Amino acid sequence: MKIIVFSTCAYDQEFLNIYNTGHELIFFEQALTMQHVVLTQGADALCLFVNDLANAEVLAALQENGVKLILLRCAGFNNVDLEAAAELGIKILRVPAYSPEAVAEHALAMILTLNRKTHKAYNRIREGNFSLEKLMGFNLNGSKVALIGTGNIGKAFYRIIKGFGCSVVAVDPYPDAELVAEGLRYAKLEEALCEADIVSLHCPLSTYSFHLINKQTLALFKKGAMLINTSRGGLVNTHDVISALKSGQLGYLGLDVYEQESNLFFHDLSEDIIQDDLIARLISFPNVLITAHQGFFTREAMQQIAEITFSNADAFVTGATLVNEIKP
Secondary structure, eight states: OEEEEOSOOHHHHHHHHHTOOSOEEEEOSSOOOGGGGGGGTTOSEEEEOTTOOBOHHHHHHHHHTTOOEEEESSSOOTTBOHHHHHHHTOEEEOOOOSOHHHHHHHHHHHHHHHHHOHHHHHHHHHTTOOOOTTOOOOOSTTOEEEEEOOSHHHHHHHHHHHTTTOEEEEEOSSOOHHHHHTTOEEOOHHHHHHHOSEEEEOOOOOTTTTTOBSHHHHTTSOTTEEEEEOSOGGGBOHHHHHHHHHHTSEEEEEESOOTTGGGTTTSOOTTSOOOOHHHHHHHHOTTEEEOSSOTTOSHHHHHHHHHHHHHHHHHHHHTOOOTTBOOO
């Protein structure tokens, strides 16, 4: 099968080539947009990532070009119009879980970095500054954590943060019986937010969760609390978060995802003028840590993504059950 892979970096090509099960792969660095649909002519399938656009207009054009299958090498699918795909007969397959520990561990790394300010200490020492002034943190042991979403990644995060002696309250419309048996308590969003020293987001982006963190929910936060988002940028209203940082209502912010990340993340813009005023403002805060969608990025995760992606492709070719198909 001829598969065109969009939004590729060197590491994507490396792992996809290693674990390819016999398909013809064509790589493009560009993200899929309506402008780049012309590149899909003659392809049987596309392999897309988080910032590729597959809305109704793009999907209709893809069908005209003969595309029958979209392989998402990620778990999220908010960038795909599932109803349009179903109407056009285009199958959508994803990688539902790939090393959830990778993202959970990155969330913990952001918490520890923001709290103990190790990034600032590193820079100070390199400049010969051995002062401890303004590097004070707080004990994670005994801290209260609001865990928003207890899917695979949320479950992994719970088990890690519980090991630090934190008290965790979860929010999820579908409580996990296994976690309840382990002692996790579920509560309503309002209750979880107002008690928490740390709020960590591990839920998918949908019409229901869009801007879950906004002016109203930020007002419920304990003053000076920490917010960590390693899920999807659209969960957080950036304007409202900036206001909360300025007022001191929000004490720390760690973002591995960002609402407008498609024009920024995965690219080297070090010689460019950043045109996004919101992220420029966020970067200016001393209590904000931003990483560029790095949470998934481990060798184990990249291997699993590649293996499951080709397993999905092979199932489509052979007519096997499409266990990872997404339907409206």
